[in-house]
Amino acid sequence: MIAGTDSAAIPVVDPEPVLDDLVRVHLAGLLRYATVLTGDGHTAADLVQEVLLRAHVRWTRISLMQRPDLYLRRMVTNEHLSWRRRWHVRTIRPATDETLAAHAEAHGDHAHGVVEEDAMWRHLEALPPRQRTVLVLRYYEGLSDAEISEVLGTSPATVRSHASRALATLRDTDLSTPPEQR
Known part of the structure; x- marks a missing residue:
């Protein structure tokens, strides 16, 4: 509440998005996207975790963007390409039959x-x-x-x-x- 006003005063609302809220909404999509890029769900989870750690450190700047979700996706892309450069050759392995069957109709x-x-x-x-x-x-x-x-x-x-x-x-x-x- 704003000091010096009556009880019907307008509460102060934080206009910038909160990282936790953004992650709640977009985590499944980021994991899905990273899984398709890497071909492995575990590697994708590691990649997204690394990106979210970096995003947390830079959140003040990222939260000012019009579409922070697209920036997170860009970070996932850059991290994936960076891993590929670092590890020189990395193969995409098809998922196991059990994983594919779990996602089948x-x-x-x-x-x-x-x-x-x-x-x-x-x-x-x-x-x-x-x-x-x-x-x-x-x-x-x-x-x-x-x-x-x-x-x-x-x-x-x-x-x-x-x-x-x-x-x-x-x-x-x-x-x-x-x-x-x-």
Whole structure:
């Protein structure tokens, strides 16, 4: 309450978003996004945890942004690409059958979905990291080119270029042959 006013005074409200609230709303999406990027749920959880620790330290500045959630996604992307550079070669492994079955639809034969997801992982694995990231942001996260460019720190034209090249590569690829056998 503001001092020197009556009991009907307007309470002081903190206008900046709280990190805890943002995490409550967007944690599942950040974990999903990181899992698609890394191909492993445990690695994704580590990556998101590292990003949230860094975001906590910088929260005063991040909270002033119009879309702090997109900035967190950008931090996840940068951390993922940074890990790839640090570890030089990192493979994306398809999830175990149990993990895929847990996410499959309750009715019908889940084998078809597992085969398709496995093929998708293998073909995404063959793409360069930036192209793969653009496809994941566009088709899994449903972001627009402008939002993707904000996450990656590039222009929308660069995003479209990465997407075009990635899709051309996937079109030219014999999708029935695993990448390691080509």
